[in-house]
Amino acid sequence: MKRSLVLAAMLAALPFSALAHKAWLLPSQTVIAGENPWITVDAAVSNDLFYFNHVPLRLDGLAITQPDGSAGKSANDATGRYRSVFDLQLTQQGTYRLAVVNDGLFASWKEDGKPKRWRGNEASFAAEVPKNAQDLQVSQSQGRVETFVTHGAPSDAALKPSGKGIELVPVTHPNDLFAGEAARFKLQIDGKPAAGLEVEIVRGGTRYRNAQDEIKVTTDAQGAFSVTWPEAGMYWLETGSQDDKTTVKQAKQRRLSYVATLEVLPQ
DSSP states (O other): OHHHHHHHHHHHHSOGGGOSOEEEEEESOSEEOSSSOEEEEEEEEESSTTOOOSEEOOOTTEEEEOTTSOEEOOEEEEEOSSOEEEEEEOOSSEEEEEEEEEEEEEEEEEETTEEEEEEEOHHHHHHHSOTTOEEEEEEEEEEEEEEEEEESSOOSGGGOOOSSSEEEEESSOTTOOBTTSEEEEEEEETTEEOTTOEEEEEESOGGGOSSOOOEEEEOOTTSEEEEEOSSSEEEEEEEEEEESOOSSTTEEEEEEEEEEEEEEBOO
């Protein structure tokens, strides 16, 4: 758990565009038919999209939302040297939301004149950090790395935001994206429109080209943005922000991050 929270803090500390390493979930298929089919999902933090060449993305905060809005359960979870992986049987018709969600705290203080540092979650904060710590500084990080998979016809129930942190609210369905067509999305922070967020979108396969060919857009006053997909493929979308709206009174700063993997199909 602590390694997962450390990763979340690191990823939230800077805009993702400034980081060489990118966190992502990659499903074996995003649109699938058949009776109770299975998918496999890779989870990693890598230098190149979408290749396993840095560290695995831990699955401690894995949350699966089924088409009816209920929580789903993964199977065969495993974490190796460069990636984590899990399987999921799609027993319901409609759209699933697969996310690794992290909500962590970072604290620093002085003890006997020496610097002390701590990372963990809100539940363990009170027990592990001294209440009267000298020069105590606390920050909070909330991050979400997610993707979407549809079995049969697309649905919307799993796409309902929780109202916590940065979340994507699709206007165009995330499993209905096609090359050459414009897609529209909205971003929210704590359930409210996130205006002025800078969004970076990068097509996979960066290992085999010299330029990232990133697409950069900014959300409008309603938190909305649009993108016209230049070609088919898997795309990585990220954004981040920071504010002082923490859920822990000792924390003075909150760092927010959001990442999604989207598949764009050919016409």
